Amino acid sequence: MLQQLHAAWHQGQLSDVALHFAGLIARLDPVADENVLLGAALTSQYAVSGEVCMNLGEIAGTSVLVGADGAEIIAPKLSSWLTSLRRSSVVGIDDAYQPLVLENDDRLYLYQYRNLEARLASALRSRAEAPDFDVDPAQLNRALSVVFPVVAEAMEQREAAVLTVRRPFAVISGGPGTGKTTTVVRVLALLQELNIVVPDRVALSAPTGKAAARLREAVAQASTGSELLDVSPLGEAVTLHRLLGWRSGGRPPTYGANRAIPYDVVVVDEASMVDLALMTRLLEALPAKARLILLGDRDQLSSVEAGAVLGDICAAAESKPLLGSVARLGHSWRFTRDSQIGRLATAVTNGDTNEALATLSKSGQSDAIMRPVAKRTDLVDLLEDHCLDVYAEGLRLAATGAPAEAVFNSISRLQLLAAHRIGPGGVHELNQQVEKQLALRGLLRPGDTWYPGRPVLVTRNDYNLRLFNGDIGVVLPDPDQPERLKAVFAQSEGGWRAISPGRLPEHETAYAMTVHKSQGSEFNCVIMVLPERASLLLSRALLYTAITRATDRLEIWGSTEILEEAIRRRVRRASGLRDRLCSVGVT
DSSP: OHHHHHHHHHTTSSOHHHHHHHHHHHHHOTTOOHHHHHHHHHHHHHHHTTOSEEEHHHHTTSEEEEOGGGOEEEOOOHHHHHHHHHHOTTEEETTOOSSEEEETTTEEEEHHHHHHHHHHHHHHHHHHHSOOOOOOHHHHHHHHHHHSOOOGGGHHHHHHHHHHHHOSEEEEEEOTTSOHHHHHHHHHHHHHHTTOOOGGGEEEEESSHHHHHHHHHHHHHHHTTOSSOOOTTSOOOEEHHHHTTOOSTTOOOSSBTTBOOSOSEEEESSGGGOOHHHHHHHHHHSOTTOEEEEEEOTTSOOOSSSOOHHHHHHHHTTSTTTTTOEEEEOOOSSSOTTOHHHHHHHHHHTTOHHHHHHHHHTOTTSSEEEEOOOSHHHHHHHHHHHTHHHHHHHHHHHHTTOOHHHHHHHHTTEEEEESOSSSTTSHHHHHHHHHHHHHHTTSSOTTOSOOTTOEEEEOSOBTTTTBOTTOEEEEEEOSSSTTSEEEEEEOTTSSEEEEOGGGOOSEEEOSEEEHHHHTTOOEEEEEEEOOSSOOTTOOHHHHHHHHTTEEEEEEEESOHHHHHHHHHOOOOOOOSHHHHHHSTTOO
16 A cells, blocks of 8 residues: 555655655554555545545545556445554544544544644633623613614624623624624724723734734724724734744743633634634633634635634534624625625625626626636736736836835735646746746846845744744835845734845745635735636635635636636535534533
């Protein structure tokens, strides 16, 4: 089996991690049969792909990989697979401490993820089962009358606010422009009006630096012109890593199960981006009496790392103990009834291909259109006609010493998104093509890696520099030494921070980025480039996430056949979190 797995690795179907893990299992259990080794490789590969576990029943008897000479590797029948796993010395049953853990004769975990999932479920159940906070009804009603206007569309926000004031744990879920941030601002105003919390005991946080900066900006905007909440005493919005005191060198975070963070209210925006490990550490670091408020869109893509935590929580909230912990906002204040972007997002969420295509086909000059791409030259022409002027303006501003904010706002007006990094229509090709065409216009020298106006995307966390995967910056001349270049990033507390290119963690050019990397960001115009062929990465959630990054205009480039397939493909990550949250006695 190891030879077959090596062949699959050679063809790019297995990661290095998955192949080496299978080899480790073979060394730990020399008599492990091929079913165990295949299970080990697949479970590890699934974890790399964001799955917390592998549902054996779903893939038993199916083709899972292609081995040597193009021969398919077929997963064993479920009964045979279970027999092999139960016999192996490296497979634990339920909560046993082994590299692999078999649970309920169906889910196969890496021990690490099974442990994290059980800890998170325990922490969530404990918080959900805690008694509601004692809030005087008369005082609450008086405060509500002050904080909330009498507007019919705001009633769901009012109900969400009541939930978050009373419960130790609450989720406010809604699509773009439904008022999640406005609601949480009013929640904070309610808590202050009721003398329940003081500003310096409130933490605003998000998974990435970009999302944290947007949260702080959104809170300030939602408070502008209102006497309800003075945001100046609130601390800066920070990344979850910074909130927990994450440290480099493999050292444990400052805060965790043995040392609680010093806050009474913790707000987490873009919660769909929070993976299993990070959410577990956050819950364990919360004081017992603190309020946790998660803001997010359950229909968006799940986190890049393993888990679909927000989606699992929202699904589990249909029964006890999380029943009543989730408020859903449905009225969009951003998209009017005439907005094609809003209609398209709804159609995609509902899996309605006919409505989605009709919306795009009727768009004309409105805010959502589709452009066919039949051949590679079509893509080149579209980039030249619809993107290059925007990017060229950003480069000219940067070269003339314009302020960082002006350059950043210019290049952020338009963002290319793709499902893949590599391949036709992928991020790598799009970035190369944009730079090639900018060079043809004489705006940069062919082969230049660093030049004023280049957008950069951080792809690896650097805790010392406080730069995190997903942060977006722009390259600018150093004001003191214009011949030298700096990468400039927005700070969550306001202002800009310049870093020498040589100090940057792993990064890439960001004219185009994957849809996953775009989470937590918004752009005036989004262009989603579909791949030439069907792909496992294309899904309803991915398409919905791309659509909802756009605030003013959306374009989809590609074929209607690929678009329809993406809308039809609904993916749910394998996980046992929902079962643990809903079932009594499951640990």
